[in-house]
Amino acid sequence: MEGDIVQMGxxxxxxxxxMGMGGAAVGVGSIVGNYLSGALRxxxxxxxxxxxxxxxxxxxxxxxxxxxxxxxxxMFAV
Amino acid sequence: xxxxxxxEGLQFHPMEQFTLEPLxxxxxxxxxxxTNATLWMGIAILVIVLLLVIGTRRRAIVPNRTQSIxxxxxxxxxxxxxxxxxxxxxxxxxxxxxxxxxxxxxxFLGLIPLSFSTTSHIAVTVVMALxxxxxVTLIGFFKHGIGFLKLFWVSSxxxxxxxxxxxxxxxxxxxxxxxxxxxxxGNVMAGHAVIEVFATFGAILAIAPLSLIGIVAxxxxxxxxxxxxxxxxxxxxxxxxxxxxxxxH
Amino acid sequence: MxxxxxxxxxxxxxxxxxxxxxxxxxxxFPNQIFWLLVTLVVIYFILSRFAxxxxxxxxxxxxxxxxxxxxxxxxxxxxxxxxxxxxxxALAEAxxxxxxxxxxxxxxxxxELDAAIxxxxxxxxxxxxxxxxxxxxxxxxxxxxxxxxxxxxxxxxVKVLGFKPDPKLITKAVxxxxxxxxx
Numbered sequence: 212m213e214g215d216i217v218q219m220g221x222x223x224x225x226x227x228x229x230m231g232m233g234g235a236a237v238g239v240g241s242i243v244g245n246y247l248s249g250a251l252r253x254x255x256x257x258x259x260x261x262x263x264x265x266x267x268x269x270x271x272x273x274x275x276x277x278x279x280x281x282x283x284x285x286m287f288a289v
Numbered sequence: 290x291x292x293x294x295x296x297e298g299l300q301f302h303p304m305e306q307f308t309l310e311p312l313x314x315x316x317x318x319x320x321x322x323x324t325n326a327t328l329w330m331g332i333a334i335l336v337i338v339l340l341l342v343i344g345t346r347r348r349a350i351v352p353n354r355t356q357s358i359x360x361x362x363x364x365x366x367x368x369x370x371x372x373x374x375x376x377x378x379x380x381x382x383x384x385x386x387x388x389x390x391x392x393x394x395x396x397f398l399g400l401i402p403l404s405f406s407t408t409s410h411i412a413v414t415v416v417m418a419l420x421x422x423x424x425v426t427l428i429g430f431f432k433h434g435i436g437f438l439k440l441f442w443v444s445s446x447x448x449x450x451x452x453x454x455x456x457x458x459x460x461x462x463x464x465x466x467x468x469x470x471x472x473x474x475g476n477v478m479a480g481h482a483v484i485e486v487f488a489t490f491g492a493i494l495a496i497a498p499l500s501l502i503g504i505v506a507x508x509x510x511x512x513x514x515x516x517x518x519x520x521x522x523x524x525x526x527x528x529x530x531x532x533x534x535x536x537x538h
Numbered sequence: 539m540x541x542x543x544x545x546x547x548x549x550x551x552x553x554x555x556x557x558x559x560x561x562x563x564x565x566x567f568p569n570q571i572f573w574l575l576v577t578l579v580v581i582y583f584i585l586s587r588f589a590x591x592x593x594x595x596x597x598x599x600x601x602x603x604x605x606x607x608x609x610x611x612x613x614x615x616x617x618x619x620x621x622x623x624x625x626x627x628a629l630a631e632a633x634x635x636x637x638x639x640x641x642x643x644x645x646x647x648x649x650e651l652d653a654a655i656x657x658x659x660x661x662x663x664x665x666x667x668x669x670x671x672x673x674x675x676x677x678x679x680x681x682x683x684x685x686x687x688x689x690x691x692x693x694x695x696v697k698v699l700g701f702k703p704d705p706k707l708i709t710k711a712v713x714x715x716x717x718x719x720x721x
Contacts, residue, residue, distance in 0.1 A: 262373065262524055269521035273468050276475030283482070287304055287558035307560040309569070320568035327569075330577040337581055341589035348596050350603055356596075363593045383586040391581055411561045412570040417578075478561065 225285040228278045235275020242267045301489050303482040307409055325405045326413075333394040333407070341390070362390065366523065373527035377534050384424070385530075388417060389523040396477060396515035400508070409477040411470065418470035421526050429533035440536035469525055476518045480511035681716070688712045 246264045250257035312323045341362070344355030352360060366386050370378050392408055399406025407413050429437040441458040443451060484507045490500040560566070689705075689712050696703040 262369070265517065265521055266524060266528065268517075269472060269525065270468075272476070273472040276472060276479060279479050280471065280475050283304070283478075283559060284562075288562050304559050304561075309560060309563070309566045318566050318569050320572045322569055324566075324569060324573075327573045330573055334577060334580055334584070337589075338584060341593065342584060345589065345592050345596060348592065348599075350596075350600050352596075359589070360593055360597060363590070363597070383582065383590055386590065387578060387582040387585055390585065391578060407570075407574070409561070410570055412567045413574050416571050416574050420578075474561065 221285045225282040228282040228285065231278025231281075232275040235272055235278070238271035238274070239268055242271055299489065299492060301486060303485040303489075306405070306481060306485060307478065326407050326410070329395070329398055329405045329407050333391060333398055336394050336398065337390050362386075362393075369524060370527055370530075373524060374530045375534060378527065378530050381428075381530060385523060385526055388421070388526060389519055392417075392473065392522055393516060393519035396519055397512075399477060399481070400511055400515060406477050406481060409474055409481060411474045414470035414474040415466070417473075417522075418466040421469065421529060422466040425526075425529045425533045428530070429536060432534065433536055437533070437536050440532055444537070465529065469522065473518050473522050476514050480507065480514055483507050484511070685709075685712055685716060688716070 242264065246257075246260070246267075249260075309318060309324045309326055311318060312325060312328055316322070318324060340355060341359045344359050345352075347353070347356070349356060363386070366389050367379075367382060370382050370385055374381070395406065395408045398404055399408065429440070433439075441455045441462065443454045443458065446454050484504055487500045487503040487507060490503075491497045689708055692708045692712060693703040693705070696708065
């Protein structure tokens with residue numbers, strides 16, 4: 212056996228942190244899906260809300276990126 | 290510390306591409322040392338000059354391709370500032386245009402193989418986010434004085450809830466530069482790291498075609514991300530600017 | 539995490555990876571921040587001094603050109619409409635004139651025709667009266683001649699029969715006979 216128990220913990224933690232990205236995926240999917248269904252109901256109002264769509268996606272995606280960052284930190288920096 | 294599987298032959302170095310190296314020699318990196326980051330920032334300046342200054346030098350009424358791109362970028366950011374931040378925000382348009390042009394060029398330049406993406410470094414994005422944060426806060430206090438604090442006092446909420454909401458708003462206000470910067474750096478870094486990981490799998494002959502497809506797909510995704518993140522950074526800057534110009538909820 | 543002894547040899551060869559994430563290598567932060575600020579200031583200077591005013595002026599110029607062209611097009615359209623209106627007016631006038639001339643001609647022709655017809659009628663009437671008179675005269679002459687011839691004939695017949703003709707009686711008989719025939 213190589214390595215030590217801390218490193219094992221770090222790797223397991225990195226894997227667990229990656230699960231957070233699934234949450235971000237669900238969030239982004241929900242935002243885009245709701246935007247689409249709203250846009251299909253009222254297409255004339257859709258173009259004015261693309262900025263809000265991107266802001267929402269960015270906020271939601273940020274948390275996925277955070278979890279990815281935590282995984283990277285555990286893998287390479289701890 | 291991923292370099293442990295040396296005995297197995299497969300070595301993952303997804304973060305190696307972000308390493309800063311001095312351009313000349315092999316000395317330590319002082320604050321003035323020209324590094325590869327300096328080089329690619331300089332190239333970004335060059336591209337912006339080519340696009341917005343050299344491209345528009347003919348001042349044609351009917352634009353050619355380069356001038357069209359420059360005008361498109363100008364119109365894109367100008368309408369964004371005007372729509373989101375309002376008429377008063379137009380005064381800060383060159384500032385926002387600078388941020389957008391730098392981020393979008395640096396992101397796209399970072400997609401060139403063997404290049405260095407400056408926007409993947411938290412140091413870079415944190416400085417930009419802090420610039421926005423500090424500027425916007427100063428603008429808010431200069432414009433409205435103590436009235437700027439109304440931003441945290443949600444007048445549409447019930448009175449009992451307002452102190453709680455004020456605390457939450459205050460925290461979210463100070464988290465802004467963190468998420469603002471880490472979002473950009475994280476997205477760019479993640480895209481490049483994943484491409485690197487796929488590329489490492491290419492060393493195994495059996496799954497090399499699969500990894501090639503993966504690289505192509507991720508690259509396409511990264512092209513999208515490169516633009517969308519620049520857009521998001523800029524539009525969030527506009528939103529923060531709007532909050533400073535019109536703090537009342 | 540501290541470098542473990544088993545990895546020391548491996549990491550010695552990879553000096554660059556010692557930091558793990560290069561993003562968190564704080565030794566490079568001043569360098570990046572310095573060059574970033576230089577870059578941003580340079581870009582800001584270039585944009586605010588050269589690029590943005592130029593693009594703004596080009597866009598404004600184009601907007602002006604487009605507006606001017608649109609105004610000119612509008613003016614030309616107005617002119618075309620006016621020309622068409624004038625043409626239509628002239629056409630209508632010409633048509634009215636033609637109508638008038640036609641009506642005038644028709645009226646004149648009618649009057650001339652009427653006059654001609656009246657004249658012809660009058661002539662015809664005159665000729666008719668003349669011929670009637672001639673006919674009447676002829677008839678009168680004819681009746682006289684018939685009377686004379688009949689009287690002469692009757693005289694001769696009476697003479698041939700051996701009687702002495704009585705002119706007065708014969709004339710009376712002829713006149714009576716002719717009168718009866720005439721009725």
